[in-house]
Each structure stands twice: as structure tokens, then as C-alpha cells.
Amino acid sequence: MKNLRILREEFGLSQQKLADLFNLSQQSIYKYENDLAEPDFQTVRQLADYFHTSVDYLIDYTDNPAPTKALVTIEYTSLELKHLELYRRLSPSLRKNLDEILTEITYDKDTVSR
Numbered sequence: 001m002k003n004l005r006i007l008r009e010e011f012g013l014s015q016q017k018l019a020d021l022f023n024l025s026q027q028s029i030y031k032y033e034n035d036l037a038e039p040d041f042q043t044v045r046q047l048a049d050y051f052h053t054s055v056d057y058l059i060d061y062t063d064n065p066a067p068t069k070a071l072v073t074i075e076y077t078s079l080e081l082k083h084l085e086l087y088r089r090l091s092p093s094l095r096k097n098l099d100e101i102l103t104e105i106t107y108d109k110d111t112v113s114r
Helices: 002-010 015-021 026-033 041-051 078-089 092-106
Strands: none
Touching: 002 026, 015 026
């Protein structure tokens, strides 16, 4: 969250003023900026919205402060999200095997040609 400090200073906000805006303590902002604590996801999203940036930028995953725009918005069920989480935990070879299995069992020769 080191980029939080950059954004806060660009907006001319003290740690206390930012804390007041989000009903947090000044100590929380200090800890976030110095990697001593991590805010919950809801707070990260609110901060990203406030500063018109992406969550990725706030958590130092990218150096680009511009918010990313999703090309397609897809609503996932909780079960679909759980499947995605489990899939991402698989090794590359197991992912390949699972991909092949899913392709085979969902293949409909009447509507799709290989």
C-alpha cells in the first residue's frame, strides 16, 4: 500500500484527514502506508474508488495508477468462484489434465466442430 501515500499526498490529504474520510484511525493509515498492516478488501476498494485508481495500483501490483476497465462484466456464482479458486491452486500439469477432461465432457459434436 505504499502507493496510498503517493495518492494521499497528491490529493493534499494528511493521514488524519484521510482516516476521517473513511472512519479509520490515523494509525491505520500510517500502518497501511508502511506495510505494517493491511486493510480489508472493502476498504481497499473504497480507497481505489475515492482516488479514481485501481486496486492493483493501491496494493503495488502495478505502477499504472489509471483504473482498468473490464471489457466484459460477468457475474459469477459463489460455486463458480470456488471452482476458479481451486483451479488456480492446481499445478500446470493438473490444469492441463482438467482442461482436457472438461473439453471432452462438454464437447457437443452437433454444435461444435473440432
